[in-house]
Amino acid sequence: MKFNLKLYWLWVAVWAALGVALIFGCEWRIATEAEGRCVNEVKALPDVPVAVVLGTSARLADGRANLFFLPRMEAAAALFKAGKVKALIVSGDNGTQGYDEPTEMKRVLMQMGVPEAKIVCDYAGFRTLDSVVRAKEVFGQRRVIFVSQRFHNARAIYLAGAFGIDAWGLNAADVPVALSVKTFLREKLACVKAVLDVNVLGTQPKFLGEKVAVPVE
Incomplete structure (x- = not known):
């Protein structure tokens, strides 16, 4: 059979268009779910x-x-x-020897004046979905404020809604796209993965484990 170059490029264009539509559709879905819940000012939060x-x-x-x-x-x-929350859960990756996001986050927060007793480490927050679900299932929280950059907060709020958590986001100062191109490109794929995790794959955290008390008194 003779190779049809025009047909080949037509299929390339079709699949490229579908891919772009999927990415922007997932971003729109997440942005819609997070609308009004990602804020820049502490005073705007409950x-x-x-x-x-x-x-x-x-x-x-x-x-x-x-x-x-x-x-x-x-x-x-x-x-x-500001007294908006009574404790912080620092949730990150500690899956390999010598790499420990939660401990470093806790150390810096203590330097900034947050009492050690009010910081709880979640060492199994390997990805955003894990951090979100573990906040409820391991740490017993059904109303939370996520702290990250806006694009990350929006995705966390979308996931939280899917898992029955009432959530808001405090947006940290963002980084110019020119200085973090890889991060922003990766976030587009992360949005697609989040929507697929919720609606198609039924993804669950890598680890759950025993309940952990959070010092909110």
Whole structure:
């Protein structure tokens, strides 16, 4: 059979269009779910028992500072000091030896004036879905404020709604796209994965485990 170059490029164009539509459709779905719940000002948030600080590393693999890290910790510290929450869960990846996001997050938050007794580490927040579901199933929270950059908060709020959690997001200062192109491209795929996890795959956290008390008194 003779190769039809026009037909080949037609199929390439069709699949590319479907891929773009899927990405933007998932982003729209997540943005719609999070509308009005991602805010930049602490005072715009309700009082809830606990905030979940979504994990990120202080440094990149090449040793450079992660520009998302400090703004996220500053936002979490400001939220706690304003009295909007009574405790913080720092949820991140500690899946490999020598890599420990929660402990570093806790250390920096303590330097910023958050009492050690009010910070609980979630060492199994390997991905956002894990952090969200574990906040409810392991740490017993049904109303939370997520602390991260806006794009991340929106996805966490979407996931929270799917798992029966009433959630808001405090947006940390963002990073210009030009300085974090990989992160923003990866987020587009993460939005697709989140929608598929909820509506198609039925994805669950890698680990749950025993209940952990959070000091909210």
